[in-house]
Amino acid sequence: MPRTPDEYAIHLFLDTGHREEVRFSNIQDFQKWYSSELMPKSQSDDFINVPLKTIQGEYMVVRPSRVAAIRVEPIFNSSVDRSFAE
Structure with a gap:
């Protein structure tokens, strides 16, 4: 059974070399x-x-x-803890 993403991180790469990340709750909102x-x-x-x-507020x-x-x-x-720090 395929997993469903909880959200989508959209990475915008600008021609100036800057990068920004925006999150959408589902792919339909992004589309x-x-x-x-x-x-x-x-x-x-x-x-x-x-x-x-x-x-909020940004x-x-x-x-x-x-x-x-x-x-x-x-x-x-x-729900799996993937941190290896103690």
Whole structure:
């Protein structure tokens, strides 16, 4: 039985060399934001909002034309303790 990710970490790589991470609770929320906000304005130098649903009181704006790459990473929370520190 395949596991379902608990959330998705979206890594935005900007053409300036900066990297930002945004988390979405499901892949459909990311796809909706990507197809309705980022892609239609991909050549624009106007700022668009990047949703930061996991961080209250903070926001981020980005110029769509400056996004060089996007990496989507599924995050699986587990009840297994993987820390090896004592």
